[in-house]
Amino acid sequence: xxxxxxxxxxxxxxxxxxxxxxxxxxxxxxxxxxxxxxxxxxxxxxxxxxxxxxxxxxxxxxxxxxxxxxxxxxxxxxxxxxxxxxxxxxxxxxxxxxxxxxxxxxxxxxxxxxxxxxxxxxxxxxxxxxxxxxxxxxxxxxxxxxxxxxxxxxxxxxxxxxxxxxxxxxxxxxxxxxxxxxxxxxxxxxxxxxxxxxxxxxxxxxxxxxxxxxxxxxxxxxxxxxxxxxxxxxxxxxxxxxxxxxxxxxxxxxxxxxxxxxxxxxxxxxxxxxxxxxxxxxxxxxxxxxxxxxxxxxxxxxxxxxxxxxxxxxxxxxxxxxxxxxxxxxxxxxxxxxxxxxxxxxxxxxxxxxxxxxxxxxxxxxxxxxxxxxxxxxxxxxxxxxxxxxxxxxxxxxxxxxxxxxxxxxxxxxxxxxxxxxxxxxxxxxxxxxxxxxxxxxxxxxxxxxxxxxx
Amino acid sequence: xxxxxxxxxxxxxxxxxxxxxxxxxxxxxxxxxxxxxxxxxxxxxxxxxxxxxxxxxxxxxxxxxxxxxxxxxxxxxxxxxxxxxxxxxxxxxxxxxxxxxxxxxxxxxxxxxxxxxxxxxxxxxxxxxxxxxxxxxxxxxxxxxxxxxxxxxxxxxxxxxxxxxxxxxxxxxxxxxxxxxxxxxxxxxxxxxxxxxxxxxxxxxxxxxxxxxxxxxxxxxxxxxxxxxxxxxxxxxxxxxxxxxxxxxxxxxxxxxxxxxxxxxxxxxxxxxxxxxxxxxxxxxxxxxxxxxxxxxxxxxxxxxxxxxxxxxxxxxxxxxxxxxxxxxxxxxxxxxxxxxxxxxxxxxxxxxxxxxxxxxxxxxxxxxxxxxxxxxxxxxxxxxxxxxxxxxxxxxxxxxxxxxxxxxxxxxxxxxxxxxxxxxxxxxxxxxxxxxxxxxxxxxxxxxxxxxxxxxxxxxxxxxxxxxxxxxxxxxxxxxxxxxxxxxxxxxxxxxxxxxxxxxxxxxxxxxxxxxxxxxxx
Numbered sequence: 003x004x005x006x007x008x009x010x011x012x013x014x015x016x017x018x019x020x021x022x023x024x025x026x027x028x029x030x031x032x033x034x035x036x037x038x039x040x041x042x043x044x045x046x047x048x049x050x051x052x053x054x055x056x057x058x059x060x061x062x063x064x065x066x067x068x069x070x071x072x073x074x075x076x077x078x079x080x081x082x083x084x085x086x087x088x089x090x091x092x093x094x095x096x097x098x099x100x101x102x103x104x105x106x107x108x109x110x111x112x113x114x115x116x117x118x119x120x121x122x123x124x125x126x127x128x129x130x131x132x133x134x135x136x137x138x139x140x141x142x143x144x145x146x147x148x149x150x151x152x153x154x155x156x157x158x159x160x161x162x163x164x165x166x167x168x169x170x171x172x173x174x175x176x177x178x179x180x181x182x183x184x185x186x187x188x189x190x191x192x193x194x195x196x197x198x199x200x201x202x203x204x205x206x207x208x209x210x211x212x213x214x215x216x217x218x219x220x221x222x223x224x225x226x227x228x229x230x231x232x233x234x235x236x237x238x239x240x241x242x243x244x245x246x247x248x249x250x251x252x253x254x255x256x257x258x259x260x261x262x263x264x265x266x267x268x269x270x271x272x273x274x275x276x277x278x279x280x281x282x283x284x285x286x287x288x289x290x291x292x293x294x295x296x297x298x299x300x301x302x303x304x305x306x307x308x309x310x311x312x313x314x315x316x317x318x319x320x321x322x323x324x325x326x327x328x329x330x331x332x333x334x335x336x337x338x339x340x341x342x343x344x345x346x347x348x349x350x351x352x353x354x355x356x357x358x359x360x361x362x363x364x365x366x367x368x369x370x371x372x373x374x375x376x377x378x379x380x381x382x383x384x385x386x387x388x389x390x391x392x393x394x395x396x397x398x399x400x401x402x403x404x405x406x407x408x409x410x411x412x413x414x415x416x417x418x419x420x421x422x423x424x425x426x427x428x429x430x431x432x433x434x435x436x437x438x439x440x441x442x443x444x445x446x447x448x449x450x451x452x453x454x455x456x457x
Numbered sequence: 458x459x460x461x462x463x464x465x466x467x468x469x470x471x472x473x474x475x476x477x478x479x480x481x482x483x484x485x486x487x488x489x490x491x492x493x494x495x496x497x498x499x500x501x502x503x504x505x506x507x508x509x510x511x512x513x514x515x516x517x518x519x520x521x522x523x524x525x526x527x528x529x530x531x532x533x534x535x536x537x538x539x540x541x542x543x544x545x546x547x548x549x550x551x552x553x554x555x556x557x558x559x560x561x562x563x564x565x566x567x568x569x570x571x572x573x574x575x576x577x578x579x580x581x582x583x584x585x586x587x588x589x590x591x592x593x594x595x596x597x598x599x600x601x602x603x604x605x606x607x608x609x610x611x612x613x614x615x616x617x618x619x620x621x622x623x624x625x626x627x628x629x630x631x632x633x634x635x636x637x638x639x640x641x642x643x644x645x646x647x648x649x650x651x652x653x654x655x656x657x658x659x660x661x662x663x664x665x666x667x668x669x670x671x672x673x674x675x676x677x678x679x680x681x682x683x684x685x686x687x688x689x690x691x692x693x694x695x696x697x698x699x700x701x702x703x704x705x706x707x708x709x710x711x712x713x714x715x716x717x718x719x720x721x722x723x724x725x726x727x728x729x730x731x732x733x734x735x736x737x738x739x740x741x742x743x744x745x746x747x748x749x750x751x752x753x754x755x756x757x758x759x760x761x762x763x764x765x766x767x768x769x770x771x772x773x774x775x776x777x778x779x780x781x782x783x784x785x786x787x788x789x790x791x792x793x794x795x796x797x798x799x800x801x802x803x804x805x806x807x808x809x810x811x812x813x814x815x816x817x818x819x820x821x822x823x824x825x826x827x828x829x830x831x832x833x834x835x836x837x838x839x840x841x842x843x844x845x846x847x848x849x850x851x852x853x854x855x856x857x858x859x860x861x862x863x864x865x866x867x868x869x870x871x872x873x874x875x876x877x878x879x880x881x882x883x884x885x886x887x888x889x890x891x892x893x894x895x896x897x898x899x900x901x902x903x904x905x906x907x908x909x910x911x912x913x914x915x916x917x918x919x920x921x922x923x924x925x926x927x928x929x930x931x932x933x934x935x936x937x938x939x940x941x942x943x944x945x946x947x948x949x950x951x952x953x954x955x956x957x958x959x960x961x962x963x964x965x966x967x968x969x970x971x972x973x974x975x976x977x978x979x980x
Contacts, residue, residue, distance in 0.1 A: 003838045005567055005758075007924035008845050016852045016925060020870075025844045028851055028870040029738060031707040036743050041836040043609050048835035051571050058829055061602075062580030064595030066588065075585040078816055085508055087540055089577075092762070095554030096547035099568050100763040101901075104560075106963075107956040108896055111550035112763035115543075118497045121974040125530045131972045134764070137621035140816035148664075170816040173799075177782070177812025181635060181666040224523050254523045268816075278596045279586030279817025280621065281766035294970065300764065305966035308951065308959040317966040323624070323660035324907075328669040333624045333660035340762025347543055350497055353533015356506035362513035369517035387521030408589050416587045423800030438510070 003048050068276060070411065072444040076391045076435025077220065077416040078139065078168050078246040079279065080271045082360075083439055088273050088347045092340055102336070106315040107307070112339065113314035116302035119346040126251050126349075127265040128258025129287035134300040134316075135337040136284025139246055139268030140174045143167075143214065145286065145298040145332055146242045146264045147175050150212035151184060152296045152331065153240060158211040162239075164202055165189040166219035168246060169421050175214070184211075191422070193395065193431060195386045197225040203233040210239040212264075217243050217257055218250055220421070221384065221433065222391040231261025240264060248272055248285070249437075250389040252361030258289045265289070273348030274341045283341035295321055298332030360438060364390040368436040371445045375434065378449055380456035384431070391435040393418070397456055400432040407451050414448055491957065494545040498974040501532025507539050530976070549957045550763070551901045557923055557931050561874040561904035561916025562655070562703055564733050564755035569833065572758070572826035581825050586817035590796050596821060597794040600786045603828040604770070607751060610839070611732075612742030613772035617781040619819035623730060626750025626769025627661040627697075629782060629814055633748055633773060634695050634724040635665055636780040636811040643722065645694035651680045653704060653908040655728060658697045667694060674910050678704035678865040678876075682713060689721035699728040700744070701735065701872035703908040704865055705850065705916065715745025724748065724777070732756045733846055733920070734873035737839035747774040753820070757827035768823035779809040784818055845921035846873040849928060853917055856932045860939040864911050873920070879913025883945025888913040891942045893952040893960060898934040 008016075013025070022028055029037065049057075068081050075081070092098060096111060103109030103116075116134045123132035136142040147161055161184050163172050172188060179186050187205055192198060197219055206213055213234045218224050227243060234241045243257035245267035257265045269283035270276075286299060294301075295318065303317035323330040352360060368390040376383040380397035396403060400417035407414045418431030436445075486493045518524070534542060551558070558565035576582060580595050590597065604616045617633070620626035631648070638645055648662035651672045659669040672688065675681040680698060696718050700708040708714070715725045727741055727749040733756045735741075741749050753768040754761045761767065773781055784798045787805050796818075797805045834842060847870070854875035858866050862880035865871070879888045892902035892915075904916040917935075919928060941949055953959065 003834065003841060005569060005833070006838070006841055006845055006921055007927075008848070008921075012925040013845075013848060016848055020848075020851045020855045022851070022870070025848060028844075028847050029707075031709050031869050032735070032739055033709065033712065036712065036739050038738055038740060038840075042737055042839065045606065045609065045831070045836040045839070048838040049832050051833070054829050054832045055571060055575065057832065058575045058599075058825065059578060061595040061598050062575075062578035064598065065580035065584050066592035067579035067583040068585060069579060069583055071592075073585075075587055077587055079585055079587070081583075081585070085536070087507075087536055091540065091543045091547075093573065094544070094547045096550040096552045097543075097763055098573075098760045099553040099565075100550045101553075101558060101560060101563055101565055101761050102764045105551070105892070105896065105902055106961045107893070107953050107958045108551040108901065109549075109763070110957050111546040111548065114494070114496065114546055114549070115763075117972075117974070120972055121498060122531060124973045137625060137766070138815055138817075141621065141625070141814075168816065170813060173813040174815060177632075177814060180812065181632060181664075224521055251525070252529070253525060254520055255525050255527075256529070259527070275582050276585050277582055278584045278593065278821035280815070280820040281768070281822050282817075294972070301970070301972055303966040304971040305962045307961045311958060313958040313961045315961050315963050315966045317963065317972075318970060320967070322656075324656035326660070327656050328659035328663035330656070330660040330663075333628060333657050333664050334622075335624050335655075335657050336622050336765040336767050338762075338766045339764030340760070341766060343543075343763065346497075347539065349531060350501065350534050350539050350542070351507035351536065352531070353501060353506045354503035354529050354531040356508045356510055356533055357529070357531060359506070359510035359513060360508075363510055365518075365520070366514060366516060369519055372519075373517075385519070387519050387523070389520065405589050405591070408592050413585070413588055413592070420587060420800075423798065 066411065071413045072447040073413045074415040074434045074448060075413055077421060077433050078268055079276055080247055080435060080437055081276055081439050082249065082271055082437050084273055084275060084348060085351050088344050091347050092344050097343055098340065103316060106313060110313060113302050115343055115346050117304065117314050119342045120302060122346065122349050123285050124287055126248060126256065127287040128256030129265055129289045130291045131294050132285065132287035133297055134302050135342040136286050136299050137338060138280065138282035138284045139266065140171045142266040142284035142286045143171045143244050144175050144178045146266045147212060147214065149264060149296050149298060150240045150242065153293060154211040158209050159183050160185050160187055160209040160211060162205050162210055162213045163188040164215045165191040166197055166221055167214055167216045167244060168220050171244060190425060191221065193384060193428065195384060197223045199226050199230055203230060206234055206237050206239055208237055210237055212240040212242050214242045214244060217245055218247065218389050218391065221393045222388040223385055224387050227257055227260035227262060242266065247390065249361050249364055252357040253365055253389060263289050269345050273344030281338055281341055283338045283345055296331060299334050300337045363438045367440055371436045374445050374449050378452045378456065381452060390437055391433060394432045394434055396430045396432055399429050403455055406455055410451055412448055412451050492545050494542060496974060497542065498532055501534045503528065503532055505533040505535060507534055507536040556900060557919060557927055558901045559903045559917045559919055561918040562730055563904065564918060564920060566758055566920040567922035568758055568760040572829045575829045576822050576825045581821065597786050597796055599824055599828055600818065601788055601794045603824050606831050607770055607772055610736055611749060611772045612740030614775040615773045615778035615781060617771045617773065617785060619782055619784065619815050620750065620769040620771055621815055621820060622765065622767035623750050623752040623769040624657040624661060625814065626771045627657055628664060629771045630726050630748030630750060631661055631665040632811050633777040633780045634726065637777055638694055640809065645692055647693045649685065649688060649693060649696040651698060653702055653910050654697060654699055655730065658728060662697060677868040678706050679708055680714065682710045685714060686717050689717060691722065693721060693723045695724040695726055697726040697728060699731060701731045705871040705874035705876050706865060707872055711744040719745065730755060731873065734843055736843050738843045747777050753823045753827040757830045759823045759826040766820055766823065768820035780811050782812055782814045783810045842921045849919040849921060849923055850875045852928060853919055853932060857935060860936050874916050874918035876911060877915040878911045882942045886942045886945055886949055888915055890949040890952065891938050894938045894941065894949045895934065896953040897955050898938065900931060900934060
């Protein structure tokens with residue numbers, strides 16, 4: 003077995019040193035009745051590298067890869083080009099096979115990277131401080147709600163969710179809040195050209211700990227964060243802004259500068275591939291340093307070593323589970339280290355100039371696509387404003403149309419019915435995402451296919 | 458590299474008033490192959506980019522006046538500068554690829570590169586979580602196949618695949634317990650947690666709305682069964698227990714504990730962080746466990762990447778299965794694997810699901826790696842994994858117990874990790890000092906000060922992927938630093954001496970947190 007270095011001679015010699023007659027003697031504390039006597043049910047014997055690769059390749063080929071389709075899916079996961087050097091760097095063993103930097107003197111590579119990552123995220127979000135990353139955008143969103151509860155010291159228990167928050171994110175918040183005392187006030191989304199900011203503001207009251215608004219929202223629209231922030235602050239509530247497409251922030255104003263108190267989101271777009279939903283990269287930042295000790299997750303900070311040289315350590319761990327146990331800010335004891343590295347490297351390759359160009363190219367192609375698709379008879383463009391994702395209203399059930407188009411290797415978008423099950427009023431909505439990887443030919447392919455199925 | 462950067466900081470320059478570097482100083486701060494590296498923010502520039510993208514063209518703007526007006530402040534590097542920056546940083550890291558990484562309870566074993574190759578196959582790496590299910594049959598089969606083996610290996614009835622990490626899995630398991638109790642109208646308030654538990658256990662129970670009460674350990678380093686039984690009652694929702702436990706010992710009374718908890722109407726949560734010691738040898742389901750998370754990165758070797766990602770599927774007993782979170786996958790009679798989400802939950806008799814824990818399906822990239830690991834080892838290999846992991850740990854325990862105090866060395870063999878204490882060290886030498894001296898010997902130190910039940914704890918977990926030669930060299934190194942700790946060697950207290958950094962001031966970092974780069978020119 004290629005992964006196990008001990009030989010039988012080694013094993014005998016080691017048992018002699020230990021003074022045990024055989025390996026079973028080392029399992030003496032396991033009651034006889036609980037020991038597996040025979041082989042594991044149904045599992046074959048060990049397999050060669052070639053055999054395992056062949057089996058997995060067969061499974062892999064049963065999937066339609068995004069690169070092999072005319073591809074338009076978004077809704078919280080985006081297909082962008084990732085420069086080759088990103089994957090090269092994250093595969094370096096010193097990054098890939100390292101553990102949590104518990105011994106900072108021999109983990110400066112990871113720690114310095116996390117400090118750079120935190121600085122990048124803070125700037126992108128227009129915030130003072132970002133943490134070293136969370137599991138993904140949806141869990142970061144719940145953690146932000148929980149943090150707002152701590153800031154309100156449990157005195158305010160109402161959480162106002164925008165109806166245009168990603169429904170899976172809303173579902174994660176609802177799931178978690180079932181087990182706390184938080185009251186979740188949500189509303190179904192409405193298919194309007196602009197988000198209903200005034201309706202949302204009307205739901206904020208003195209009992210509200212936080213308002214959660216996605217920017218751009220699940221239909222691709224842009225809510226007026228500054229106006230919502232002002233209304234929230236007047237009632238003593240925090241504004242949590244959720245962003246699922248960080249590339250957008252190269253083109254639109256940052257949530258922090260518009261007044262959001264906590265900004266969270268999904269970082270997958272920068273450096274991390276689609277991977278069928280994970281691992282992804284939760285981003286978490288606070289606009290004001292005063293809330294830092296209420297933040298969940300890991301934080302990397304700057305310090306000096308015994309010779310005065312600059313170095314980095316994990317810090318403020320007094321908030322964490324291994325010290326505060328049941329009083330910790332969160333039970334989280336990890337971050338998405340490797341995904342944060344991928345983000346850090348990709349963002350370094352982009353730089354300010356690259357990110358802005360990438361954002362504007364996404365927007366330009368999305369505008370072209372929206373105009374072309376809106377010309378298809380039976381298709382109406384919902385949005386007035388958008389970044390790289392918009393909603394089309396089709397003459398027909400979007401879900402079945404999407405299914406039909408897969409037969410021509412077109413992945414046309416995410417139907418709103420898939421996102422909001424049971425909400426019949428949304429069944430003709432199709433959420434379409436366009437990135438720099440979308441060619442004009444792809445758009446033409448989708449447009450003509452839609453012409454055919456809608457005719 | 459040699460010139461001071463914009464901040465005036467030169468790599469490796471000691472601050473005035475501190476001790477000089479040992480050995481002659483170099484102009485650059487570098488030492489031959491050990492290179493200092495400034496921050497990206499000190500060497501990058503907002504005008505530099507390492508990707509070729511077109512200049513923005515005038516034309517359609519549908520941003521509705523939300524355009525970004527101010528600079529973001531994101532420095533860029535060209536591609537060669539980027540590769541060099543991160544390659545230099547990588548050399549400041551210890552990793553399992555460099556040597557033994559004996560972190561107890563963290564299970565750092567070899568990460569096979571075949572698994573990396575497989576995770577990058579386009580059918581896994583380049584598929585969207587919301588693609589129509591007919592276009593992702595293979596991905597669903599991977600989830601289903603892995604789920605099958607996890608259930609099989611643990612002797613359980615079902616598995617929730619979506620939790621993103623071990624602690625997320627703990628939360629999932631406790632929420633399943635809570636949902637099951639609520640379904641029978643039983644509002645219990647307390648979760649019992651042994652004092653040797655991982656800190657995530659009490660944090661998880663509290664996050665799920667429970668009050669946490671500690672259960673003491675007995676003198677054998679195991680849960681005090683009588684104390685546990687005495688505390689059980691109608692207010693106890695369940696117990697969270699780690700087996701093998703964090704002292705590296707098997708909880709001999711596990712079945713009796715489970716029976717007592719069940720009899721009192723509660724559920725048994727098992728922290729599966731140490732599953733590596735018993736995979737293929739013992740099935741937790743046979744011990745009466747109701748829920749257990751499996752850290753795929755530990756037992757099934759998915760790389761931890763300097764802190765994550767992890768992956769924490771949770772296996773469930775029959776009683777908890779109906780409550781597992783959405784989405785999940787299920788195979789029907791026709792042999793097809795189906796994705797169960799909110800809209801088709803009824804079809805699969807899954808309407809009692811407690812909800813959704815994450816946006817999508819969990820850590821697909823980890824599932825492919827873990828499945829490849831399981832198939833590579835097979836039934837014979839997985840059994841050998843446990844046996845070799847336990848053999849290696851006992852070899853370390855017995856080879857060192859004459860120089861290091863092994864508090865539970867008398868109470869039978871250890872499982873996959875060996876526990877030592879600081880008893881016998883010179884008065885002013887600590888476990889931390891010994892650990893830092895081990896760094897100078899070229900090793901990542903073991904887990905320190907955990908579990909809390911032992912003073913100055915050192916928890917050594919070699920795993921099964923270490924050779925006898927590697928263990929012998931580590932034992933020699935540890936013997937040597939242990940001898941120095943007992944003799945009160947002063948140089949231990951200033952270790953490490955040869956690492957990229959000397960001992961770092963963690964107090965200063967916490968007292969005056971500097972958590973982001975601030976441009977000195979802007980200050």
